[in-house]
Amino acid sequence: MNTAHKDKRYVGRDLPAMLLNITGSEGNYLIAADGKRYLDFMMGWCVGNIGWGNKEVKKRLRNYKGPDYVNPGYLYAPWAELAELLSKITPGKLSKSFRATGGTEAVEIALQAAMSHTKRHKFISIEGSYHGHSIGAMSVGASYFRDWYKNLLFHCHKIKPPLDAEAAAKVEKLLAKGDIAALIMEPVICNLGVLIPEKEFMRRVQQACKKYGTLLVMDEVATGFGRTGKLFASEYYKLQPDIMCLAKGITGGYGGLGATIMTEKVAKSMEFDFSFYSTFGWHPLAVEAATANIKFLLKNKNKILRNTLRMEKYFVDRLKKMHFRYPAEIRIKGLAIGVEFKDPNYAAEITEKCMHSGLLFSTLGSNTFTLFPTLTIDKKTAKAGLDILEKCV
Ligand SMILES: Cc1ncc(COP(=O)(O)O)c(C=O)c1O
Structure with missing residues (x-):
């Protein structure tokens, strides 16, 4: 029985599992069983603020x-x-x-x-x-x-x-x-x-x-x-x-x-x-x-919070320039980011497409998606994720 079947049979859930079998994590990425690396803009939903695989924490x-x-x-x-x-x-x-x-x-x-x-x-x-x-x-x-x-x-x-x-x-x-x-x-x-x-x-x-x-x-x-x-x-x-x-x-x-x-x-x-x-x-x-x-x-407080605010600016600038199919309301405080559409299904559609293109984040209902990247994210990584998002909207 593979993991998806075993999970379906034995793991209690609200909704069926997403077919993404996670076997590792590193920095801004989650790694799947097939070796594919996914850029993580969810970070466990406000959990991994300092990124995965932090050397100091792991050593302790x-x-x-x-x-x-x-x-x-x-x-x-x-x-x-x-x-x-x-x-x-x-x-x-x-x-x-x-x-x-x-x-x-x-x-x-x-x-x-x-x-x-x-x-x-x-x-x-x-x-x-x-x-x-x-x-x-x-x-x-x-x-x-x-x-x-x-x-x-x-x-x-x-x-x-x-x-x-x-x-x-x-x-x-x-x-x-x-x-x-x-x-x-x-x-x-x-x-x-x-x-x-x-x-x-x-x-x-x-x-x-x-x-x-x-x-x-x-x-x-x-x-x-x-x-x-x-x-x-x-x-x-x-x-x-x-x-x-x-x-x-x-x-x-x-x-x-x-x-x-x-x-x-x-x-x-x-x-x-x-x-x-x-x-x-x-x-x-x-x-x-x-x-x-x-x-x-x-x-690293000053450095991390400064980076969070600098990246907030980058995310908001990029998101405002994206050609979403429906008008978007962008709400952002630091690296807590919400994008809401009047259309009931559009956010879910984008989220799904991004997952297939190697970028992970989640929806709230089906009309809003949220991004919670690491607070330590650098511009190059942020750009890579936002480029994927831009292609999927
Ligand atoms: C604001 C808030 N409070 C409480 C909880 C519940 O936390 P936990 O899932 O650790 O029980 C959550 C979980 O998402 C949350 O976002």
Whole structure:
């Protein structure tokens, strides 16, 4: 039985697998079983921010000599070190990290902490958004999840984009009732094709949350660790969230790990027996990966962020000049890039054609495609990918 057949028979999936059998990765490329190299403009969807095969991270992982596993109840120095590192680099007063296995769990912890802290159980989020696939995370995600899970999902008000002054007024009105535990959103919404909220919206939302005792939760699972040209996209809005969710780029793909970092005050509300537990949350190998990845990012921070902004300009210039068959709305923040068409199928058609021509990225629905290349990409590689895209549009 070949891999495609075995996968079809034994691997549970939402949709059939794309017929791309990945056997290796290197820099900006994924390598398939037939030896073909694919230029990767998806990078695991905001995971591989520093590229695949980073020598420093791989060396640290190869040399790891610590315990195979540590039970969450014990002390383990690398946990304290990673948590301290996160507290130093995240904005505002975020200081205590809860140990998760990935983004969904990081969001779950955030929702639990918000309920625990405020003694409220209603939420606000952005319509159409995505925060993971647990029952809690789906409750604050797009309304269509309710079609499948009905009453299992808890109540959450959804604010419809655009995120402007009118939307801010809606949030203020809802918050004034005084019964909302938290507002959760991505500061730049990658899951809505890189939707960028207006500064006025974010300013008023933050102010209203403070006024009415609602926690502000920034989900930086996708935007974190340099993706938008700042270490965290919250920095663009000078946000001081009460809770921040992190995953994906936290390890750069070299391990599986999530974190929910919160203020000391909110973390105090989680100090009761069994408030949260995750057997594999911050597994030692994943912690090693996260620490090495973040250290690499910090050591090269100026260079990487400068490159991200320089390449942002190059991508936007090239995309604006492309002769798309339908009018395109190009949204870009750093190297988070979304291109949306009015035509319902065009983005999916382009994505498919590009894959056959050796360039990988993904669609959101079938009318938007997103590009998330490495933050370390050079102009020659960016040009090679954009040339393929140009030929396929
Ligand atoms: C913004 C955001 N939050 C949460 C998640 C869930 O993360 P994970 O897939 O690691 O559970 C995702 C995943 O795409 C995401 O983009």
